[in-house]
Amino acid sequence: MYAYDHYDQQLVDERVAQFRDQTSRYLAGDLTDAEFLPLRLQNGLYVQRLAPMLRIAVPYGLLSAVQVRKLGQITRDYDKGYAHISTRQNIQINWPRLEDVPEILAQLASVQMHAIQTSGNCIRNTTTDQFAGVAADEIEDPRPYCEIIRQWSTLHPEFAFLPRKFKIAVCGSHEDRAAIHAHDIGLELHANAAGEMGFRVLVGGGLGRTPVIGSEICPWLERRHLLSYLEAILRVYNKHGRRDNKYKARIKILVKAMGVDAFRRAVEAEWASLKDGPTTLTKTEITRMATFFSPPPYEQLDAAAETAAIDEAAAAEPLFANWLRRNTVAHRVDGYRAVTVSLKATGNPPGDVTDSQLDLLAELCEQFSFGELRTTHQQNIVLADVRERDLHTLWRALQAGGLASPNAGYLTDIICCPGGDFCSLANAKSIPVAEAIQERFDDLDYLYDMGPLELNISGCMNACGHHHIGHIGILGVDKKGEEFYQVSLGGSQSKDASIGKILGPSFSRAEMPDVIEKILSVYVAERLEDETFLQAFRRIGMQPFKERVYARVDPQ
Amino acid sequence: MPALIRNNKIVEDEWRFDASESGNVAVKRVYTLLDWKESDRPANSGVQMEPGDDCRELAEVFPRLDLIAVYFPAFTDGRGFSMARELRDLGYRGELRARGHILPDQLHFLRRCGFDAFQPDDSSRLEPSLARLQGFSEHYQAAVDQPLPLFRRRG
Numbered sequence: 001m002y003a004y005d006h007y008d009q010q011l012v013d014e015r016v017a018q019f020r021d022q023t024s025r026y027l028a029g030d031l032t033d034a035e036f037l038p039l040r041l042q043n044g045l046y047v048q049r050l051a052p053m054l055r056i057a058v059p060y061g062l063l064s065a066v067q068v069r070k071l072g073q074i075t076r077d078y079d080k081g082y083a084h085i086s087t088r089q090n091i092q093i094n095w096p097r098l099e100d101v102p103e104i105l106a107q108l109a110s111v112q113m114h115a116i117q118t119s120g121n122c123i124r125n126t127t128t129d130q131f132a133g134v135a136a137d138e139i140e141d142p143r144p145y146c147e148i149i150r151q152w153s154t155l156h157p158e159f160a161f162l163p164r165k166f167k168i169a170v171c172g173s174h175e176d177r178a179a180i181h182a183h184d185i186g187l188e189l190h191a192n193a194a195g196e197m198g199f200r201v202l203v204g205g206g207l208g209r210t211p212v213i214g215s216e217i218c219p220w221l222e223r224r225h226l227l228s229y230l231e232a233i234l235r236v237y238n239k240h241g242r243r244d245n246k247y248k249a250r251i252k253i254l255v256k257a258m259g260v261d262a263f264r265r266a267v268e269a270e271w272a273s274l275k276d277g278p279t280t281l282t283k284t285e286i287t288r289m290a291t292f293f294s295p296p297p298y299e300q301l302d303a304a305a306e307t308a309a310i311d312e313a314a315a316a317e318p319l320f321a322n323w324l325r326r327n328t329v330a331h332r333v334d335g336y337r338a339v340t341v342s343l344k345a346t347g348n349p350p351g352d353v354t355d356s357q358l359d360l361l362a363e364l365c366e367q368f369s370f371g372e373l374r375t376t377h378q379q380n381i382v383l384a385d386v387r388e389r390d391l392h393t394l395w396r397a398l399q400a401g402g403l404a405s406p407n408a409g410y411l412t413d414i415i416c417c418p419g420g421d422f423c424s425l426a427n428a429k430s431i432p433v434a435e436a437i438q439e440r441f442d443d444l445d446y447l448y449d450m451g452p453l454e455l456n457i458s459g460c461m462n463a464c465g466h467h468h469i470g471h472i473g474i475l476g477v478d479k480k481g482e483e484f485y486q487v488s489l490g491g492s493q494s495k496d497a498s499i500g501k502i503l504g505p506s507f508s509r510a511e512m513p514d515v516i517e518k519i520l521s522v523y524v525a526e527r528l529e530d531e532t533f534l535q536a537f538r539r540i541g542m543q544p545f546k547e548r549v550y551a552r553v554d555p556q
Numbered sequence: 557m558p559a560l561i562r563n564n565k566i567v568e569d570e571w572r573f574d575a576s577e578s579g580n581v582a583v584k585r586v587y588t589l590l591d592w593k594e595s596d597r598p599a600n601s602g603v604q605m606e607p608g609d610d611c612r613e614l615a616e617v618f619p620r621l622d623l624i625a626v627y628f629p630a631f632t633d634g635r636g637f638s639m640a641r642e643l644r645d646l647g648y649r650g651e652l653r654a655r656g657h658i659l660p661d662q663l664h665f666l667r668r669c670g671f672d673a674f675q676p677d678d679s680s681r682l683e684p685s686l687a688r689l690q691g692f693s694e695h696y697q698a699a700v701d702q703p704l705p706l707f708r709r710r711g
Contacts, residue, residue, distance in 0.1 A: 011692060011694060121632070121634075151696040152705075155695065158637045159637075160637070163634075239638050278698045278705060279705055
């Protein structure tokens with residue numbers, strides 16, 4: 001993974017000193033609330049319902065064992081002993097004291113971490129595939145480009161006060177696991193007809209109040225032009241994005257208002273003065289960055305022997321077999337698999353992880369996965385490089401830590417924002433809905449029979465829980481002070497991305513497990529052989545679901 | 557007379573921004589973009605740009621301007637940062653002043669974008685602003701103060 005040199009270290013150290021200064025000026029009354037607001041936000045500090053919330057950057061989801069241990073210690077010393085993985089692969093703690101935040105940032109800096117630009121109207125953490133570098137379907141490792149973008153966007157002097165937040169995601173594989181269609185900028189690595197690698201550039205995707213699938217503005221961009229082209233997009237947005245209404249300030253609204261062709265022309269006009277300038281990437285820089293992500297020292301293993309050993313263990317232990325099948329995926333290298341550690345045990349708020357679990361994960365990744373792990377935008381953890389023969393031992397250890405739920409990619413692997421329990425923006429609670437659904441669908445046979453299913457819950461229109469792109473999406477709404485939940489169906493975050501369609505009138509919280517059960521019963525009744533929920537929905541449409549779910553409403 | 561930061565010092569302002577002020581001939585006049593376009597465009601004048609103004613309209617007359625001020629109606633309105641970079645990219649070499657609601661914590665970014673003079677609305681912020689002008693000792697990006705990105709300088 002990327003390792004800081006003295007430049008990077010100096011920058012985060014100076015950032016800590018700057019925030020210490022800002023915090024003390026604020027506490028002394030030299031900065032107003034309104035003025036401190038964007039300064040603290042650009043260091044990840046929100047003021048929430050119960051306490052401040054600190055969002056710590058995890059660049060493209062990659063963490064070392066040392067960093068994970070530090071996070072465990074911080075949640076113990078400054079918080080209530082747990083942290084939360086966000087859908088931007090970042091880590092949030094919910095109970096720090098404002099006065100302690102400069103010290104927390106200093107501790108993070110000691111392990112090459114920071115909270116820079118995890119919030120505020122600036123360029124946020126760049127996200128990518130949690131299986132980057134190991135996925136069997138990878139075209140090129142996206143992480144060197146993520147790090148290039150991280151450095152370029154960090155304290156960029158021109159783009160610290162944008163109309164609104166700005167999110168970039170990069171995909172380097174055939175299947176999109178980074179939801180690039182739902183980002184302000186989505187970048188897709190692929191080769192042109194001549195076999196040369198470049199980026200397809202999408203712009204103006206996003207969720208929130210107005211969900212939009214991104215539009216292509218460049219089918220293939222040479223890699224060396226990446227930063228100058230991003231700079232051109234950002235400049236057009238900074239100059240022309242709306243600032244009069246925060247709900248219309250994202251780049252998607254600008255792209256819609258101008259039309260994608262006019263927007264593309266504006267970017268190209270801006271790019272003309274930047275292209276081939278000093279920001280053009282050098283071969284040396286691309287190679288330097290790639291070196292940080294070169295493969296770890298894999299063993300040469302006999303794939304057949306490794307698999308045979310693990311099959312034997314699976315045959316003896318059905319619980320292990322379930323986990324093996326659901327929570328591990330194929331690896332580029334023979335004899336290895338990538339493991340998803342589910343943070344979605346029933347009763348556990350989705351994405352929450354305790355300090356002792358963090359310690360355990362640090363130890364396990366050192367023991368079994370070259371000392372690194374990844375956070376995922378589905379709010380789980382990935383150990384990317386585990387030998388097949390170690391899987392059983394790893395599983396046992398995860399089980400002991402409450403981290404072996406065999407539900408990765410299934411109905412109970414719910415993406416869920418912190419919701420009304422923590423967040424001051426939320427209209428409704430989201431965690432209790434997730435828990436009720438997890439409790440109802442606790443039966444593993446039923447769960448597996450439902451096939452791959454993404455259920456996403458957001459507590460408000462800001463859509464942090466990505467409800468628009470869940471196969472089933474749930475949105476908390478406020479109706480005259482009461483919490484209700486609107487259901488949408490047919491969303492997808494893959495390359496065939498789509499925004500879910502609303503099922504109909506919203507439901508009370510108590511009704512939600514029944515509603516989900518009815519939706520699934522339609523799928524079970526209508527599905528063709530091997531058809532997933534999403535495929536079935538796309539074939540049969542909304543009507544059968546509507547009829548079933550609202551059937552019991554008596555028209556008198 | 558109002559003060560500002562110029563060349564890392566707090567100095568008095570010799571420019572007059574309000575057209576209605578009584579005319580002291582020693583004081584130089586600053587026009588709005590519209591007034592400037594409609595005037596006889598005297599040499600050695602200044603123009604104040606507002607967010608949304610198009611700085612390309614000034615490109616041909618840069619030699620006649622001694623001052624371009626960019627006004628920040630709110631410190632969260634970042635359009636002035638892009639405008640400064642564009643003005644410098646277009647070749648303007650005279651004084652480029654950030655005026656309005658600007659925070660001490662922003663001076664570092666403003667300077668990197670090409671501003672060399674800073675005039676916060678609240679003059680009590682001149683001292684704290686001066687102290688924070690330097691900000692960070694290194695940066696990743698190319699900008700006006702350092703035309704090479706760090707990756708071209710890293711050794």
